[in-house]
Amino acid sequence: MNKFELDTPALLIDFDKLENNLATMQKIADANGVKLRPHTKTHKTPYIAHLQRRAGARGITVAKLGEAEVMNAAGLDDILVAFPLQGAAKIERLLCLAERAQMRVSFDSLKVAQDISEAARQRGLKIPFYIEVDTGLHRVGIPPFEATRDFARAMLQLRGIEFFGLMTHAGHAYAAKTLDEIAALGKREGEVMVETAEMLRADGIETREVSVGSTPTARFAAQVKGVTEIRPGTYALYDTNQTHKFACAWDDCAQTVLLTVVAKHSDRLIFDGGSKTLTSDRGPDGAATFGAVVGFPNLEIYALSEEHAHVKSRDAGPLPDIGAKVQVIPNHACAVMNLHNQFVATRGDQVVGAFEIAARGKIR
Numbered sequence: 001m002n003k004f005e006l007d008t009p010a011l012l013i014d015f016d017k018l019e020n021n022l023a024t025m026q027k028i029a030d031a032n033g034v035k036l037r038p039h040t041k042t043h044k045t046p047y048i049a050h051l052q053r054r055a056g057a058r059g060i061t062v063a064k065l066g067e068a069e070v071m072n073a074a075g076l077d078d079i080l081v082a083f084p085l086q087g088a089a090k091i092e093r094l095l096c097l098a099e100r101a102q103m104r105v106s107f108d109s110l111k112v113a114q115d116i117s118e119a120a121r122q123r124g125l126k127i128p129f130y131i132e133v134d135t136g137l138h139r140v141g142i143p144p145f146e147a148t149r150d151f152a153r154a155m156l157q158l159r160g161i162e163f164f165g166l167m168t169h170a171g172h173a174y175a176a177k178t179l180d181e182i183a184a185l186g187k188r189e190g191e192v193m194v195e196t197a198e199m200l201r202a203d204g205i206e207t208r209e210v211s212v213g214s215t216p217t218a219r220f221a222a223q224v225k226g227v228t229e230i231r232p233g234t235y236a237l238y239d240t241n242q243t244h245k246f247a248c249a250w251d252d253c254a255q256t257v258l259l260t261v262v263a264k265h266s267d268r269l270i271f272d273g274g275s276k277t278l279t280s281d282r283g284p285d286g287a288a289t290f291g292a293v294v295g296f297p298n299l300e301i302y303a304l305s306e307e308h309a310h311v312k313s314r315d316a317g318p319l320p321d322i323g324a325k326v327q328v329i330p331n332h333a334c335a336v337m338n339l340h341n342q343f344v345a346t347r348g349d350q351v352v353g354a355f356e357i358a359a360r361g362k363i364r
């Protein structure tokens with residue numbers, strides 16, 4: 001079947017592009033001698049996690065225990081939950097997973113560490129953990145250098161957890177405007193982490209992993225000697241945000257949403273997908289459009305209702321007619337995956353399969 005015969009809205013993933021994206025990031029990891037532990041919150045689909053593993057990834061990252069449960073049920077067995085797990089309910093789920101998979105956690109507080117440690121100790125388990133270091137995002141994370149070393153020292157007392165390494169996410173790179181800035185932030189991300197790891201080692205604290213990465217910075221941070229692992233996620237699919245952050249070319253964007261033109265007026269077109277289909281994410285720079293319409297660079301999705309995209313032309317360029325189907329590259333691939341139950345796999349214009357997005361909605 002040709003993809004343009006599909007009923008709309010339909011979420012499409014071009015598998016030629018997906019596979020190319022996975023192979024390219026794996027090559028970056030291999031060339032720099034670092035492990036790739038992709039963040040699977042982007043695709044939320046076990047099959048794609050398996051493709052990443054087959055391409056050479058060593059373990060996966062998730063943000064949510066629900067994602068970990070889905071991935072583990074599908075056979076993924078080395079999982080970092082890169083989110084501070086708080087509360088007895090979550091710790092119980094973590095320990096259930098840890099009984100059958102290699103689970104790792106990250107955190108930045110004594111309270112989270114103590115709670116996981118105590119529960120794990122009572123079950124006879126030892127959970128490996130990363131200390132999350134703040135290299136500039138100012139979200140979760142301990143300041144680097146002495147503060148991280150002091151925290152690591154305090155961790156040595158806890159019997160139910162085992163220090164494994166340091167991790168950071170340079171999400172602040174999304175505010176950068178030039179490739180030079182992103183390259184400098186990526187390099188700094190790696191250097192700060194390696195220097196901090198050296199401080200811990202000088203203190204006698206074995207530090208195996210130095211884990212870094214966002215999609216824009218991964219290829220720069222990976223080059224810093226001493227970094228051992230990168231964790232990009234969005235690289236699997238890419239999106240308009242990533243093109244603006246120089247992480248990919250437009251042609252690398254594997255995710256699109258197929259929509260139909262359902263109304264045409266003198267000043268606007270209406271497509272049959274709105275915020276419930278594309279998300280209302282304008283990206284870090286507040287883009288004017290809620291996605292890029294493939295083949296129509298003149299079109300701007302200037303507003304979204306829940307089920308309608310409001311589209312205008314920036315110039316006198318061509319306009320699709322009512323009934324025409326158009327592909328939109330979303331601004332933020334990860335958020336779009338979380339809205340859809342399944343996606344259609346394509347190669348070129350041909351439909352080659354359909355997959356359940358099994359971890360969509362797993363926000364707990």
Ligand SMILES: Cc1ncc(COP(=O)(O)O)c(C=O)c1O
Pocket residue numbers: 039061082168169171213214215216231232233234235
């Ligand atoms: C802790 C952590 N690691 C890795 C990533 C992946 O980064 P990106 O979305 O830039 O691929 C994220 C993204 O939010 C993250 O929060």
